[in-house]
Amino acid sequence: MAGVEENSVTLADLKSGVQLRAGHEVLLIVSDGHGSTLLKSAGGWDEDEAAAESAAETGESDAEEAGPAPGTVGGVEGGAYVIEVQLHAAGGTPLAHERVRIHDPDTGEEVGEPGVTDENGVLKARVPADKEYAIHIDADAPEEYPDAFSDHEHPLAAHLPYPDEHAVLHVALLDAQGDPLKSETVQVKDEAGTAQELKTDDRGTIELQVEHGLFTLQVRGKELVAHSVLSGELSGEDAPYRFVVPS
Secondary structure, X not given: OOOOEEXXXXXXXXXXXXXXXXOOXXXXXXXXXXXXXXXXXXXXXXXXXXXXXXXXXXXXXXXXXXXXXXXXXXXXXXXXXXXXXXXXXXXXOEOOOOEEEEEOOOOOOEOXXXXXXXXXXXXXXXEOOOOEEEEEEOOXXXXXXXXXXXXXXXXOHHHOOOOOOOEXXXXXXXXXXXXXXXXXXXXXXXXXXXXXXXXXXXXXXXXXXXXXXXXXXXEOOEEEEEEOEEHXXXXXXXXXXXXXXXX
């Protein structure tokens, strides 16, 4: 989604409804969202392939019981216009497998069926008119695809030393003059080889909720190594790892 409009929203905004115009790609950064654990990109989006895989893996009756699969296109089938939005937490983590409903703000009525973000946090929906529509995070999403924003206990909590804490990869990147590397692309790879690309924020940092472990970062052709820390060990906004990356 290169060259798309980028906006910052809050969890409350997404639950109450954010208006987007059909045919206009947008990246929404949720300032108070955490997102999911590190996920491997599923590659390109293919509506027919996603539907076929879902039917093959679950069967029609099971799919109906579980709800729409990740990457499900929302809205109305055959709609002439497309809404495409990517949802990210502030640290760059995709908000994957979030179920989203589309409403017509003029009538208040829901437009077609809900959609589900894919592993990259991308939601696509087909709509009948070239106008603004409101998207809402669905608070009633089924347990198979839990809402990353909801108040339930984090799924990794049982595996952590302290139930109220979670593992975080928090790294700051600086240039040779000590200034933050803003909007720098960073590839993050865990010990299993699962990789994800993130962008640094205005402070040159990435912050990602992960499982405990060692991570390899690649930026500007350099390879860096950092370990996750417990959220309770973080103090203020300073990252526990600070690397100088010359150009």
